[in-house]
Each structure stands twice: as structure tokens, then as C-alpha cells.
Amino acid sequence: MRKSSRLARFWLRRSLRFWLTAGMVLAISPLSVSALAGYILYRDHVVQPLVEDAMRQRSLLQPLQDLQLDLWSLSESINDYVVDGQARHEDEYHAEVEAIGADLLALARAAGDNAEEAVILRQAHADWNLVAEQAAAVLAQGGVVADESLRLPVAAFEKDLGVLAQDIETFHALLRQDSDDALNEALTNLERSEEIALIAFVLSLIFVFLGVVVINRSLVTSMNQLTAAAARLAAGDRSQHIQIQIPAELVNVATAFNAMTDQIHEQERALAHLAQTDGLTGLFNRREFDRMLAEEVRRSERFGTPVSLIMIDIDNFKAFNDDHGHQGGDEALRIVAETLQRCVRGTDKAFRFGGEELAVIMTASDPASSQRLAERIREAVAGQSIPLSSDTSAQATAHVTVSLGVATAPDCAQGSEELLRAADDALYLSKKNGRNRVAAAPPKAPQTIA
Numbered sequence: 001m002r003k004s005s006r007l008a009r010f011w012l013r014r015s016l017r018f019w020l021t022a023g024m025v026l027a028i029s030p031l032s033v034s035a036l037a038g039y040i041l042y043r044d045h046v047v048q049p050l051v052e053d054a055m056r057q058r059s060l061l062q063p064l065q066d067l068q069l070d071l072w073s074l075s076e077s078i079n080d081y082v083v084d085g086q087a088r089h090e091d092e093y094h095a096e097v098e099a100i101g102a103d104l105l106a107l108a109r110a111a112g113d114n115a116e117e118a119v120i121l122r123q124a125h126a127d128w129n130l131v132a133e134q135a136a137a138v139l140a141q142g143g144v145v146a147d148e149s150l151r152l153p154v155a156a157f158e159k160d161l162g163v164l165a166q167d168i169e170t171f172h173a174l175l176r177q178d179s180d181d182a183l184n185e186a187l188t189n190l191e192r193s194e195e196i197a198l199i200a201f202v203l204s205l206i207f208v209f210l211g212v213v214v215i216n217r218s219l220v221t222s223m224n225q226l227t228a229a230a231a232r233l234a235a236g237d238r239s240q241h242i243q244i245q246i247p248a249e250l251v252n253v254a255t256a257f258n259a260m261t262d263q264i265h266e267q268e269r270a271l272a273h274l275a276q277t278d279g280l281t282g283l284f285n286r287r288e289f290d291r292m293l294a295e296e297v298r299r300s301e302r303f304g305t306p307v308s309l310i311m312i313d314i315d316n317f318k319a320f321n322d323d324h325g326h327q328g329g330d331e332a333l334r335i336v337a338e339t340l341q342r343c344v345r346g347t348d349k350a351f352r353f354g355g356e357e358l359a360v361i362m363t364a365s366d367p368a369s370s371q372r373l374a375e376r377i378r379e380a381v382a383g384q385s386i387p388l389s390s391d392t393s394a395q396a397t398a399h400v401t402v403s404l405g406v407a408t409a410p411d412c413a414q415g416s417e418e419l420l421r422a423a424d425d426a427l428y429l430s431k432k433n434g435r436n437r438v439a440a441a442p443p444k445a446p447q448t449i450a
Helices: 002-012 016-084 088-111 115-141 148-234 248-276 286-303 317-343 367-382 416-432
Strands: 307-314 349-354 357-363 402-409 438-440
Touching: 016 088, 016 115, 016 148, 088 115, 115 148, 148 248, 248 286, 286 307, 286 349, 286 357, 286 416, 307 317, 307 367, 307 416, 317 349, 317 357, 317 367, 357 367, 367 402, 367 438, 402 416, 416 438
Parallel strands: 402 438
Antiparallel strands: 307 357, 307 402, 349 357
16 A cells, blocks of 8 residues: 555656656557558568569669660671672671670670570570571672572571571560569558558557647646636737646746736837837837828728828928037937827827838828918927927027928828829928928819820
8 A cells, every 4th residue: 555655646747748658658669660660561571672673673674675786787687788788787796796795795794694594594695696697698699689598598588587586585475474473462562561550550549549638747737727718828828827737847937928818018118109109209110100091091992081191390400400419300300209199189199200200191181271370380390399408497499490391182292102292292382482381282283085
């Protein structure tokens, strides 16, 4: 009894690494062993015999094919000699004799110590000697086919050549039989390999099941909690924490997971704010401007409502920076941004476009309304004091003015890029005409159809 309780405590104290290792060993070892054994069996008894047979067939078939072609050329040279009696055919004959001798030698080397092939090749070599003798007899007679003295040597030559061709065909048939035997043996081994692989696969499944049982029995509850928590985190839920009691490693994982969830929640809020706003002024940044302008223009085109864009530039801002320093310039930007936020409607969006340029997107706003808002912004900024010193006893202030350009879609432009260009052109006109004023983009001329 004491021994069994001691054994139970031993298993309960095992770590997560132990249970994972035990389960993976049970699951993977049979698969690895069966895979290795199957590979060796398949390689040694199926693939390698087929490869060796294919290489041997290739080494025999090439000289065999060359021999057949050279015998055909020899027959053609002898028959051409019989027809026209030209001496050049003798040269062709001698060349073919050398080639055929080389082919027979190559076949003998490729055949090696195969007894059946050696017997056929010896017979073929003997028949070749007879063919060569008959061919030499034909060439020794001279003349053309009308000469009766050539008929018997030519007939004997053709007969012996046919016998030699039969030898070659017998050799070819033997090669085919050897190839068929090798293929049948490989197929038999393949079937045996499949049977062994099936048995190994069944055994592997059994051990995999046992490994899964070991892992599940030790981890299933805690892992299910972790999985559910991860799913909630992926779905965007950052509010729930997970509670795990065993094993100790997963308790640590759960603690770290909860801390990570809290940190992600905070970082997401901070990143979302940074991604959308300008750090100095608190207005939306240029990236949000591009996105919102395109979105509002699409909505305007879809529902047929106007959308206006006001481009704002602080006048002589470089000179202001030179006179009051960059800190004074930053303060001016903050004050102008705060003034802008107070002037716009709740549905309007204010942006820092870049540098000293600001912008306002007005939804459902016609040209007259947008121009009135632009004028209100201009007056408010001009009347706003900008503190330049932190010394409250002698507070120094300054003033800035702004130039504004207003454009409305679809009256002045079509599409977000054209609307931005129209408002920018109007801003340029405002600055050109003396600054501290509002200029509106003219309506587009109606298109005429020719």
C-alpha cells in the first residue's frame, strides 16, 4: 500500500516536460522506426533491383541496337556491290566489319558472367564469322548480279545473315525475359512491403493513441482553458483572465498570459491613438486625413451629399519661428489647433496636414457653409493670443494669422485627389492675395457634349 502511494506521488510530481516527452516518444517512436524500416526495405528490395536492371538493360540494348544497324548497313553494302560492282562498297564493308566486331565485344563485356547470354553471344559470334566469310566470298567474285557465279555466295550470305539476326532476336528476347523477371520480383517485394507497412501503420496508430491519451490525461483541462482564452484574445476580448491550478508550468503560462493580455490592451489603445493623431497638436494626422477624405468623398458620391475641404496655412510661420524659437512655434501650432477644434462642428474632422498646414473635412456642407466656417476660423485665430513665456509676472504674447482655401465636391471637384488639389489651389490664391483671408475654389464648368 505504501509502495503504491509512493508511486502515485511520483507520477503526480512529474513535470509538463516529462508528460510531453513521454507522450511524444510513444507517438513518434513507432512511426520513426516503421518509416526507417519501410524505407530500407523499399530501397533494397524494390527500387535498387529495378535501377540495377534498368542500368544493365541500357548497357546491353545500346550495343545490341548498334549491332543490328551495322548488320543492316553490311547487308546494304554487299547488295549494292552486287548491283553495281563499285569498289567503294568494299571500303564500306571493311568499316562495317570492324564496327560489328566492336559491337559484339561491347555486348560480351556488358553481359559479364551471365551464362545464358554468354552462350547466345558465342553462337552469334560463330554465325558472324560465317556471315563474314560469305561476304568476303561475294566481294572476291566481283561482277554484278547477272553473273551466275555470284548467286550462290549471295544466297549463302543472306541465309547466314538471317541466322545471325535470329541469334540477336534470341538475345533480345532473353533481355526482355530478364527484365520481366526483375519487374515481377520487385512487384512481389512491393506487395510484401505494403503488407508490412500496413501492419506498422496499425501499430503506429495504436501507439499514437496511447501517446495522445498520456498527454490528454495530464494536460487536457488546463490546455482547454488556455485554448479558450487564446480564442477570446484573438477575437478581441482583453477583459477576461484564466485560472489554472496544474501543472505548475501551465500555471506560470497562465500568469504570463494574463499579464500579456493586459499589456496588449494598453498598447493597442496607445498605438491606436498614436496611429491616428499628431503628437504636438492632438489633431488627426496625415494618414488619417488621406483615409477619411477618400472615405467621405466616396460617401458623398454614393448618397449625393456635398463634402467640403478647408486647407489652412499659418502665415509667415518660418519668420515666427525665427523670431520666437521653435518652442514658440510649437506653442503657436497648439493654440491654433485648439482654436480650430473650438470652431468646427461635432461632425467635422480637423487634421494636421503637415508642418504648419492644417485641414478640416466638413461632411454634408455646401460651399456657403464651408466658407462661413473658414471665415470664423480665420477671425478666431487672428484674435487668439499666443503666450511666449512661462513667467506669469511678465507674460509675453504674440499673434498669428492664417490663410484658408475652401473647395466643395462635387461643385468644385470630383474625387478626393481633385478636391485636395482644388482646396490647395484656393489656399495658394489666398496667400497670393495678401494672406489672412479666405479663398474659395470656383465651381467646375459644366461639360458640353460635342
